[in-house]
Amino acid sequence: xxxxxxxxxxxxxxxxxxxxxxxxxxxxxxxxxxxxxxxxxxxxxxxxxxxxxxxxxxxxxxxxxxxxxxxxxxxxxxxxxxxxxxxxxxxxxxxxxxxxxxxxxxxxxxxxxxxxxxxxxxxxxxxxxxxxxxxxxxxxxxxxxxxxxxxxxxxxxxxxxxxxxxxxxxxxxxxxxxxxxxxxxxxxxxxxxxxxxxxxxxxxxxxxxxxxxxxxxxxxxx
Numbered sequence: 001x002x003x004x005x006x007x008x009x010x011x012x013x014x015x016x017x018x019x020x021x022x023x024x025x026x027x028x029x030x031x032x033x034x035x036x037x038x039x040x041x042x043x044x045x046x047x048x049x050x051x052x053x054x055x056x057x058x059x060x061x062x063x064x065x066x067x068x069x070x071x072x073x074x075x076x077x078x079x080x081x082x083x084x085x086x087x088x089x090x091x092x093x094x095x096x097x098x099x100x101x102x103x104x105x106x107x108x109x110x111x112x113x114x115x116x117x118x119x120x121x122x123x124x125x126x127x128x129x130x131x132x133x134x135x136x137x138x139x140x141x142x143x144x145x146x147x148x149x150x151x152x153x154x155x156x157x158x159x160x161x162x163x164x165x166x167x168x169x170x171x172x173x174x175x176x177x178x179x180x181x182x183x184x185x186x187x188x189x190x191x192x193x194x195x196x197x198x199x200x201x202x203x204x205x206x207x208x209x210x211x212x213x214x215x216x217x218x219x220x221x222x
Contacts, residue, residue: 047091072108
């Protein structure tokens with residue numbers, strides 16, 4: 001498994017010829033901003049800082065050829081219109097547009113079957129805690145329904161599906177990054193993924209990320 005590199009004062013000479021992947025760990029900042037009362041300025045600062053780091057890496061190691069996105073099918077064609085939901089004046093939109101203006105390709109890292117199965121499993125796991133669902137199950141299967149065992153099974157399937165998604169994402173990056181290409185991967189913080197061998201991996205995690213994540217996790221503990 002490739003290791004995450006440090007972003008402080010890298011030695012350009014030692015990394016120049018190796019393929020590189022700049023990993024941007026995120027949470028659904030824009031989607032949950034109102035729910036968790038996150039200051040929009042903090043979200044803007046995060047994406048602005050990410051853009052600054054990426055521009056630094058480009059100036060140090062050369063152009064980026066591909067942007068990898070989770071939650072997107074590998075066969076789906078994504079253009080700048082997909083990001084207009086964040087607002088054309090947002091730093092998130094400006095980051096993606098700056099990359100597209102450099103001629104990068106956007107590539108999804110998912111298979112639809114895994115996306116749908118993962119969504120179904122998570123929904124079923126969440127519903128298993130509802131008293132109404134338990135009552136329905138007991139009405140059909142009887143009072144001896146073991147919901148703890150059912151949840152254990154769902155967790156097992158969720159982990160198996162995540163492993164398959166991780167393997168597929170790693171394979172997709174391996175097959176498309178090239179021997180000396182540079183790419184950006186925007187992915188949910190904490191999602192397990194094995195990076196391709198022979199790749200220098202740099203995590204772009206500015207201080208603003210931890211500030212926002214702390215607010216979210218305080219109100220929505222994992």
